[in-house]
Amino acid sequence: MPDLPVHLDPKIDIVFRAIFGQPRNAPILMSLLNGVLDLRADDRISAVRILSPLLELRSSDDKEAVLDLSVLDHRGRRYIVEMQCANHRAFTERMLYYATRRYTEGFKRGMGYHLLQPLVLVIFSNFQLFDTLEHYRERFELRGKETNLLFSPQLAILLFQFPRYLKRPEEARSLEEQWLTFLKEGANMPRNVIDSWSTPEILEAMEELERLGGNHEMRERYEARLRWVELHQTLTEGSYLQGKEDGIQKGRKEGRKEGRKEGARTVLLNQLKRRFGPLSDEIVAKIQGAGIDDIDRWAL
Numbered sequence: 107m108p109d110l111p112v113h114l115d116p117k118i119d120i121v122f123r124a125i126f127g128q129p130r131n132a133p134i135l136m137s138l139l140n141g142v143l144d145l146r147a148d149d150r151i152s153a154v155r156i157l158s159p160l161l162e163l164r165s166s167d168d169k170e171a172v173l174d175l176s177v178l179d180h181r182g183r184r185y186i187v188e189m190q191c192a193n194h195r196a197f198t199e200r201m202l203y204y205a206t207r208r209y210t211e212g213f214k215r216g217m218g219y220h221l222l223q224p225l226v227l228v229i230f231s232n233f234q235l236f237d238t239l240e241h242y243r244e245r246f247e248l249r250g251k252e253t254n255l256l257f258s259p260q261l262a263i264l265l266f267q268f269p270r271y272l273k274r275p276e277e278a279r280s281l282e283e284q285w286l287t288f289l290k291e292g293a294n295m296p297r298n299v300i301d302s303w304s305t306p307e308i309l310e311a312m313e314e315l316e317r318l319g320g321n322h323e324m325r326e327r328y329e330a331r332l333r334w335v336e337l338h339q340t341l342t343e344g345s346y347l348q349g350k351e352d353g354i355q356k357g358r359k360e361g362r363k364e365g366r367k368e369g370a371r372t373v374l375l376n377q378l379k380r381r382f383g384p385l386s387d388e389i390v391a392k393i394q395g396a397g398i399d400d401i402d403r404w405a406l
Contacts, residue, residue: 137307141281
């Protein structure tokens with residue numbers, strides 16, 4: 107009996123990579139980049155070359171596997187496209203490491219620095235990386251804090267946070283909105299909505315998603331990856347909650363300790379005033395800055 111298609115989620119990194127990392131799907135990848143980078147007219151990407159090979163995960167918990175897409179366009183501009191379905195410790199540092207490593211990739215001793223090509227890191231995040239960002243889209247560049255002067259156009263990071271993208275499928279108008287809707291909603295989107303967009307590359311991406319869902323081996327890897335993501339999120343949330351609880355307990359302990367110290371300090375000051383009268387500012391300051399052990403030792 108033939109395998110039946112299942113609804114795969116394109117936000118899961120191995121699915122995203124399987125769709126956009128195939129050389130034969132270059133038109134789909136170009137449309138995605140042109141949309142999210144808002145490239146128009148002569149700036150639009152007309153040809154791409156995928157520099158990173160299509161990596162197969164070695165196991166369901168192969169969290170170290172690099173699933174990003176390293177792409178070179180017809181003008182020599184570099185792009186890293188990263189789909190992140192789960193948060194990681196030091197995520198921003200890891201992304202910066204990937205970007206700088208790719209930026210200098212292929213650069214050899216003796217080459218002129220002017221030969222380094224600009225690079226844009228595009229991150230699709232299925233979690234809220236920055237809670238303070240209210241918009242779903244943010245671009246990070248090397249700019250002066252006081253003047254907003256661009257230090258260098260060579261490196262930029264473009265972040266899309268899916269939890270902040272709230273448009274319904276029928277509300278998507280621009281190419282960027284249509285691609286973000288496809289990535290977020292996946293195969294659960296109404297087919298008539300995609301047809302109404304009249305964007306052939308997104309229709310091809312949907313058909314590719316359906317083909318992947320009918321592949322038995324892909325489905326097994328997908329289910330294994332889902333289990334790993336769920337486990338990772340559970341452990342991450344557990345660590346956060348435990349850390350939060352530890353912080354609360356530590357705060358209570360520190361609060362009790364500080365309360366005891368403040369009470370002992372007040373008692374000591376009152377005792378000294380009753381015995382010696384008004385105290386000098388120097389004596390009061392010394393007692394105010396003393397630790398609990400010294401206060402106990404000085405107590406009358």
